[in-house]
Amino acid sequence: MNTLAEENYLKCIYHLGMNAAIVSTNQIAASLNTKASSVTDMLKKLADKALINYTRYQGVTLTPAGEKIAIGIIRKHRLWEYFLVEKLNFKWDQVHDMAEEMEHISSQELVDRLDEFMGFPKHDPHGDPIPDCNGRFKTPELIPLSTLVVNQCGVISGVRDHTSPFLQYLEKQQLTIGKKITITDIIEYDHSVALKIETDKEIHISREVANNLLIAL
């Protein structure tokens, strides 16, 4: 089995690998709030275990074995987040840190039964897809709200920023997962956006917020 630190590195490399073919030491260090030298040490260890492809100075990619472990951890993370929100009534901005601990509970059978207990949910509270017990999941085409044009509509389906303040703000504005929105105006001056939520509420959000809200068309 793998240590907690190893699991966190693998998960981190997986997430960073979504945006780039290869992942650099410094990216990992920044993401894990650690130092580049610590990362190098761990990369050697993970390479020895054949969980990453690593050549000095050249960055890393996950091997299939490493990716499988990473996806397993992400599956657990998202299922526990779903559990915390749906069963224990936490808010979507409260669950990430708890899930960071729970994702390391090792039992495979536990997570599979948890999945079944909750009815095999497809998405976590933040709209991210939950891998099934074989590690398979679909990543639907989502685009930032900021790329929509006036009169275009879509459904809020994800967030790019998972921090508490952002999620709390969205909730207060009723900008939650599943809501249908229609762009009513885009202010040229600051690229802020006016939009209608479902059929009634009309609100106005900054460019930054629009950039971090993901929409399914």
Place this chain on the structure above:
Amino acid sequence: MNTLAEENYLKCIYHLGMNAAIVSTNQIAASLNTKASSVTDMLKKLADKALINYTRYQGVTLTPAGEKIAIGIIRKHRLWEYFLVEKLNFKWDQVHDMAEEMEHISSQELVDRLDEFMGFPKHDPHGDPIPDCNGRFKTPELIPLSTLVVNQCGVISGVRDHTSPFLQYLEKQQLTIGKKITITDIIEYDHSVALKIETDKEIHISREVANNLLIAL
């Protein structure tokens, strides 16, 4: 906060302290499958943190602060065991090792909400009392089945041996928590016991099994 190792030591000292006023280094070492020298190191650390009362060569007791932490961990352990059995349909012999990991999930609010979600259960799947959110719980007077006499009856309310083989055996014999039993015979030769479960089933168990089954009168 305390490390995983510290939490395990505190819990261990608490459990050993149920049977003796003071707990010895060797007892802890045996219980944690570690060496006496490792225990001594940790005892110094816990004493520095004022979680135990420790004088060299004299054994240890928990301070109120240490006991509070220990009870908190036991509360989490038992609530998670209850969850695993009642919500995820695990058998009572399968849940201990998973709970050993889950008891270290740190959030106090999580465990309190879990408690509420399950309706504030009073006992875990093995009959052990679950402390409430203030750490309070009752330990009912339980006696080994081996101390009963012929025609005496009682309710199975706990086990002294929590290992999988013993629990599986009990389940197969329908000797599960809550069942009412009546002693029908005690064999002098080997101190084995014949008994009736509820009103129908008549079975015969060894002295050893009778010793590890706890009864409420």
Place this chain on the structure above:
DNA sequence: TAAAAAATTTAGACTTATCTAAAATATGAA
């Protein structure tokens, strides 16, 4: 294309938790 700058790795140290072997202390049997 050769410095300069940035990124990465290495060297050496620290912390936590563990171990073995040796020393110190306590206990209990004669």
Place this chain on the structure above:
DNA sequence: TTCATATTTTAGATAAGTCTAAATTTTTTA
């Protein structure tokens, strides 16, 4: 009460994961 034995502690080592500072390699820029 003394000495043999059991218990406990200390001394010194190891492994995982981290750090700072220095060295190395890559990348950028002039």
